[in-house]
Amino acid sequence: MSRTVPVLGGTAPAAVPSTLKDRSVTPHHRRAVTAGAVVVTLSGLVLGVATAAPAASAPEPATATLLAPYYTELDLTGDRQVTADDLAVVAENLGATDADPGWDELAAVDVDGDGALTVADLAGVSQRMVYDDGPFELVEADVVAMQSAMNAGVTTSVEITQAYLDRIAAYDTTLVDTADGGRPLHSIITTSDVALDAAAEADAIRESVGMTSMLLGVPIALKDNYNTHDMPTTAGCGCWDDNQTSTDATMVEGLRSDGAVILAKATLDEFAFGFASEYSAYQPAGQTTLVASPYVTSRTAGGSSGGTGAAIAANLAGIGFGTDTGGSIRVPSSYNQLVGVRPTIGLASRDGIVPLALSQDTGGPMARSVTDAAVALDAVVGIDAADPVTARQEGKVPESYTASLDADALDGARIGYVPSMLGNNTTTRRLWAETVTTLESLGATVVEVTPPTSSSPVLPNGFTSVLGEGSGSTNEFRHDLDEYVATHLAPGVEARTLDDVLDSGRFVTSRRSTYVGRAAVTEATYEAWAGPEGTHTKVLAEGKVLVTAMLDDADLDALVYPSGNPYGTQGTNLRLGPNTGLPSVSVPVGQAVAADGTVTGGGVNLELLGRDFSEGTLLGLGFALEQATEARTSPALYPALD
Amino acid sequence: MSVSLPRPATLRASVWGLGLAVAATALAASPAAAVPDVDTFTLDVPAAASAGDEFDVTLTASAVSDLYAYEVVLAYDADLLTPDLDGVTLPEGGFDDVTGDEGVVVLTHTRLGSSPGLEGDLTLAALSFTVTDGVTGGSGTSIDTTVDVVSVGLVGADGETLLVEDAAAATITIAAVEQPGEPEPTTDPVDPGPTDPSEPTDDTTSAAPVSSEPSPGASSGGDADGTGGSLASTGAAVGTFVAIALLAVVSGIVLVRRRAVMSR
Numbered sequence: 051m052s053r054t055v056p057v058l059g060g061t062a063p064a065a066v067p068s069t070l071k072d073r074s075v076t077p078h079h080r081r082a083v084t085a086g087a088v089v090v091t092l093s094g095l096v097l098g099v100a101t102a103a104p105a106a107s108a109p110e111p112a113t114a115t116l117l118a119p120y121y122t123e124l125d126l127t128g129d130r131q132v133t134a135d136d137l138a139v140v141a142e143n144l145g146a147t148d149a150d151p152g153w154d155e156l157a158a159v160d161v162d163g164d165g166a167l168t169v170a171d172l173a174g175v176s177q178r179m180v181y182d183d184g185p186f187e188l189v190e191a192d193v194v195a196m197q198s199a200m201n202a203g204v205t206t207s208v209e210i211t212q213a214y215l216d217r218i219a220a221y222d223t224t225l226v227d228t229a230d231g232g233r234p235l236h237s238i239i240t241t242s243d244v245a246l247d248a249a250a251e252a253d254a255i256r257e258s259v260g261m262t263s264m265l266l267g268v269p270i271a272l273k274d275n276y277n278t279h280d281m282p283t284t285a286g287c288g289c290w291d292d293n294q295t296s297t298d299a300t301m302v303e304g305l306r307s308d309g310a311v312i313l314a315k316a317t318l319d320e321f322a323f324g325f326a327s328e329y330s331a332y333q334p335a336g337q338t339t340l341v342a343s344p345y346v347t348s349r350t351a352g353g354s355s356g357g358t359g360a361a362i363a364a365n366l367a368g369i370g371f372g373t374d375t376g377g378s379i380r381v382p383s384s385y386n387q388l389v390g391v392r393p394t395i396g397l398a399s400r401d402g403i404v405p406l407a408l409s410q411d412t413g414g415p416m417a418r419s420v421t422d423a424a425v426a427l428d429a430v431v432g433i434d435a436a437d438p439v440t441a442r443q444e445g446k447v448p449e450s451y452t453a454s455l456d457a458d459a460l461d462g463a464r465i466g467y468v469p470s471m472l473g474n475n476t477t478t479r480r481l482w483a484e485t486v487t488t489l490e491s492l493g494a495t496v497v498e499v500t501p502p503t504s505s506s507p508v509l510p511n512g513f514t515s516v517l518g519e520g521s522g523s524t525n526e527f528r529h530d531l532d533e534y535v536a537t538h539l540a541p542g543v544e545a546r547t548l549d550d551v552l553d554s555g556r557f558v559t560s561r562r563s564t565y566v567g568r569a570a571v572t573e574a575t576y577e578a579w580a581g582p583e584g585t586h587t588k589v590l591a592e593g594k595v596l597v598t599a600m601l602d603d604a605d606l607d608a609l610v611y612p613s614g615n616p617y618g619t620q621g622t623n624l625r626l627g628p629n630t631g632l633p634s635v636s637v638p639v640g641q642a643v644a645a646d647g648t649v650t651g652g653g654v655n656l657e658l659l660g661r662d663f664s665e666g667t668l669l670g671l672g673f674a675l676e677q678a679t680e681a682r683t684s685p686a687l688y689p690a691l692d
Numbered sequence: 693m694s695v696s697l698p699r700p701a702t703l704r705a706s707v708w709g710l711g712l713a714v715a716a717t718a719l720a721a722s723p724a725a726a727v728p729d730v731d732t733f734t735l736d737v738p739a740a741a742s743a744g745d746e747f748d749v750t751l752t753a754s755a756v757s758d759l760y761a762y763e764v765v766l767a768y769d770a771d772l773l774t775p776d777l778d779g780v781t782l783p784e785g786g787f788d789d790v791t792g793d794e795g796v797v798v799l800t801h802t803r804l805g806s807s808p809g810l811e812g813d814l815t816l817a818a819l820s821f822t823v824t825d826g827v828t829g830g831s832g833t834s835i836d837t838t839v840d841v842v843s844v845g846l847v848g849a850d851g852e853t854l855l856v857e858d859a860a861a862a863t864i865t866i867a868a869v870e871q872p873g874e875p876e877p878t879t880d881p882v883d884p885g886p887t888d889p890s891e892p893t894d895d896t897t898s899a900a901p902v903s904s905e906p907s908p909g910a911s912s913g914g915d916a917d918g919t920g921g922s923l924a925s926t927g928a929a930v931g932t933f934v935a936i937a938l939l940a941v942v943s944g945i946v947l948v949r950r951r952a953v954m955s956r
Contacts, residue, residue: 080789081790082788083786134787138789141789161851162851168763168853169763169847170847172761172802173802173803173847173851174851176804176805177806181804181807183785184807201805
């Protein structure tokens, strides 16, 4: 795994005055790395005071995948990360200059570009390690900050997990917003009784073999429609309070296998129907609760993944997961200043997630940073026989989405927009104009796109027809829910059909007519809609072709449009992803100010939509935009606990 | 013993490896945390040692701020002293590199990752030396020998650098060894080596092996020269030399750094 970097001649230290430098030096080197409280193993290198070479029977050294160029580009030893091995190479070559033979091998670590290796370069290389022995701040911490602090022994997964549990206890159902209309968040349905045990396991893994994953020990909140074997999965419905499944959703298995701590289940709009995030779980019949946005608590957190949105924005967990059929990741991401990823249909298995409409259902991360989203997405991709559409991803998924996290990713990119998708909201238009300036300043070309107005009998009005296609939730919900019930619903749950749900009275009863309508959809109607020759199936297939052609014809890397306006949606923008199956990444670009005359403090996200399985490209573009704008704010109502 | 005394020091900020000296003239105040800084270096040694003795040398720095990495170059008389390079103590929680050559020890330390720079009063390095067996000034004469901190290169968390030359020096008197059976010395002793005992080296400034020229305008770290006598240690006050490093920035010598992934 490592290649030999030659030690150049002239190892005299750079700072030695010439009288000493001229000496013939045959140095004796002694090196040590002393870490904090824990042994830090980074790809074969054990950093620690009292560590011996691993015995033959010892576990393989851990290699966490963090391929962002910042962390890989100064690697000298071929393991795509900076470790003490790399520092040793730099140290060995201190004093080398560009006049020395073999300099080419070292030029990459001449961080200050002065043509000589000095202690300044050693420092510059060292800074690319995932390690930080400074004080750890939980609020707004991303996975890199958490891993760095845990690697340095400054904190542990147990401490981080307990800190999030403390914040949930202190904030989630507490009225902290005393302004008119202020409400508690109500973002969490269930906290795990075993999260601290999982955290302790993660700490033990780090102690013994190091950071095995960028998610090791990171607490996760899941929308309560992801099956978890250790917490019930209610889908927000009181009718399913007792749905303790025996298994995890496939995506949850991926998270756990990467060492993540499943901390809590987040509230949602019941059965993921809409954008209000109103739920009835664990409440008496007829009673419901609405989820609030931590920025303006009189406003909804959006939906249907509103609990995830509020919880992650308010720093009640590290990273969240939502589901998106027609906007349910992107709406609460926009309302709560989060990065939301709606993946390509087929990238992540939906098995074990309570469905709404499998033609369009996706599960994806909601996070405070693009880096967090990329790390989280890495854990949940994969082919799963239980969700056959995932076979599409074969050969199309990169080793890690973090490889795309390049602050220069927008340089040379071509970003298209359709003017009609921008709308007229004052805040959104202002932030759009600012973003165009930013994109161009970063080297991107922003291209106005005129979409096709006709296409085929399936899409008579071209792009407009794509955006005009409705959600699959009406015609598919009953059919797809039946499959979930048959496969996953806990045997003790009495409400096993939509009729049972209606009979139970334990649901958001104001939506009775919606349940009645969906319960009445026949199998023939489903087939005519979502079957192989169904109308919806055809629109989605042709929609993908049409929008991909728009990208190809204008040589675009992505289309961009607002996910929404402050605490509102924008036209039918959210349908573009679901009606094409194409992936999108929604990124905060700013907030409403009083002068806008909209909802002051309300966030606006722009959404980057790209080709099939182009999540890496989109995350890279989003990362570059995020690094330039640093648009996300932390909700002031939910500061660090004393 | 430990004596810390400011003295006129010859300090230069330079682009390491190229040796460009930068004059510290007409400089504005620098941003507080952008540049590594140290108030005073102090080199601690015992006043005296005998042949075969092992003694400790400790380099401390006071009022350190934003010190992410550093490189200390120590010079000593290899005929008289042997350092224990396997027993060097550097600050906990970082990467260390110790390189030794005859008469020179280079001690390098860096913090790791996004860790903050070191702050406050701290020990930059501690190591022990052994006095060569049988060393004597000849016929019962003691020898003074000097350990010099030839330079300390400082690197801040933002990559700003500061080079302090002749940061500290300290003199150890190697005691005369009783030589039973030897006749009393008669006339002038034979020159025993590089250190001429006939010239007392109690002036540590003159004992520094590096010939450095003061930078124009470089201000003194203190208001008094080393006053001779039996000082075992001197230090350089470098607080004002933050400004020198700033000039390096003004001159366009700026580290190329990528934007950090993490927002902190």
